Amino acid sequence: VTVQGGNTGLVGGGVPAAGSDTVLLSLTRLDEREPVDVAARQVTVGAGVRLSALQQHAGAAGLDFGVDLAARDSATVGGLVATNAGGIRVLRHGSMREQVAGAEAVLADGTVISRLTGLPKDNTGYDLTQLLAGSEGTLAVITRLRLRLVGVPAQRAVALVAVESTAAAISLIGRVRDELPDLQAAELFYRAGLDLVREQTGVPEPFTEPAPAYLVLECAGRTDPTDVMLEVLGSADGVLDATVAGDLAGQRRLWAYRESHTEAINAAGVPVKLDVSIPMGGLDAFVAEVPGAIAAAAPKARLILFGHVNEGNLHVNVLDAVDEGEEVTDAVLQVVARYGGSISSEHGIGRAKVPWLHLSRSPAELAAMRAIKNALDPAGLLNPGVLLPDD
């Protein structure tokens, strides 16, 4: 059985292998949304509910959902939990696993486990729900979810900040995290990405002078964060220029510089897409080292880096290297491993990254994972070929 939600994954976890005889199990018809439990700030929904439908449902009750990402109109909550999806608000609310208060799931032998009461505290044994989060459909088929909701902040402001270097961006993050308690997003991109976005979408140069790197910062809280953002950014080292938008149109305009990256990259060619995390202490050195590693594998490649800088999570997109995809992937992930990073920060392993899983997980960990897989799915019925290397 290959389990599929919105089929928006980037590593082939919801797609049967070529020539495979697995059954494709789509969960998109499990789209029931129960009434929002406003007192508990939770809701129970079917695994097939789309993220945007969940957001709308929460919004109608005066609440919001903690995870947001570009595939919101297609991605299902079941898939988001199974892959422990991230996105732009992890800084504030955590990844998808942090939004899950309980799950109903069907095990490989057909038995149903169900924890949908949404108790915030329940120390009665192994947390099976958390084990399923990020297990990519290999341990059970998630059918319903009890999800946490969050409040809707009254006031929001977005800043675009030009910084002189990766180091300056990292140091700024450390500072704004302390001084802007309402910070909810901190996205990094570079000159090469901005040039590509400008070329593909025609947006204007944001500041009078070009800069090596840029941050989009978003704050949202009970009071207007504009003034404190301007004050903090005005006095921070390494900031070359900054603009803050308090109005929705201005906020959209600033976010577009970051959010248009994927579209601009896809319009420019077929990229090799990697998604890595680096421990914060090594992030600056990693960014300096990775272009050389890519150039050695694919001399004509163009590197576009962007990502969720607070979590050390960078999306590595490499254009003009489609024939050297394996080599580029291997070169980048070897550098990631040397820095003690993760070869998949938020996209998961799926089928595409299985050959490199050993760079992030030790033989002892892989053996423990395999033991758990065999215990819950001894016949290997669920998502064969996904996540775990063959025995």
Place this chain on the structure above:
Amino acid sequence: VTVQGGNTGLVGGGVPAAGSDTVLLSLTRLDEREPVDVAARQVTVGAGVRLSALQQHAGAAGLDFGVDLAARDSATVGGLVATNAGGIRVLRHGSMREQVAGAEAVLADGTVISRLTGLPKDNTGYDLTQLLAGSEGTLAVITRLRLRLVGVPAQRAVALVAVESTAAAISLIGRVRDELPDLQAAELFYRAGLDLVREQTGVPEPFTEPAPAYLVLECAGRTDPTDVMLEVLGSADGVLDATVAGDLAGQRRLWAYRESHTEAINAAGVPVKLDVSIPMGGLDAFVAEVPGAIAAAAPKARLILFGHVNEGNLHVNVLDAVDEGEEVTDAVLQVVARYGGSISSEHGIGRAKVPWLHLSRSPAELAAMRAIKNALDPAGLLNPGVLLPDD
């Protein structure tokens, strides 16, 4: 092997069974504290480090630890993670599992799994660290931990609030959670508990008129929360009286009404101690129903209820029922089960609560838990008799 940390557990999880021939493995000598990683807001420590030593270590670096509880001078971080301990700040920072960024642990076969890089995002397979959190030493022996730290808020205020009922307390919590973004603790207790505390410790009556129930609320943030607390409490329904302390001595005095409960109860006799969670929608009805259930099992029993109201977590302490301990436990936990609650909210199952585990976990869940246990510890070496019923 019976694994023991600070031996502060309340359900016998770290104590060998009477007449058992298990080896007692104490981890208290694993007390190394690595330097605090201020940029990542994390620290790596040995499993035997005491909570208070961790707090001190974080404090010296200008940071704090998200979990705090009364046993801080004895409890070890390894034990706190193994039991997924809670405490008074779960409302703000989550339980112990939320503080864990990684672990090193020894599996039953002697292999060591180690994830101590502390990556905030790492979707490379099953989250073994989260599986160990709350597993009560039955799957592996945690030896080192990578822990998240939190900022130290500059300003703090504590309120003691007299409310007319449990319903009023619940409704107030819903309101202050929205209107006091810096809320970090919300503790409920009742008249019977206050009377006992006054009797045992001699503290004065807090308000001119006695009230049925009381809340201790604590806010901590960048700005002084005193005024906004007074404003919110002054206009809330069901509030009979309230006082807010901005100074440390006043805060300690207000906290003492809640924190002296355990000491006062223990001084008054040997209590039957239970620790349950109820879904918020049923909490009021549960509080109304449980005295009758206890009286039927032990007519002379005195009930003292208190707890972490935001999480629906009540500590049920029953005095003058030492001969009817089993009957009282059974009576209360049956009511908990009828409300869809948890028979152990933060204390865990240990040895003492195994007979009632089936009230909170279905046969399918217990079978899945047993399968995982057998996969990682096929010979049953680790903490036999703890958490899981015998096969």
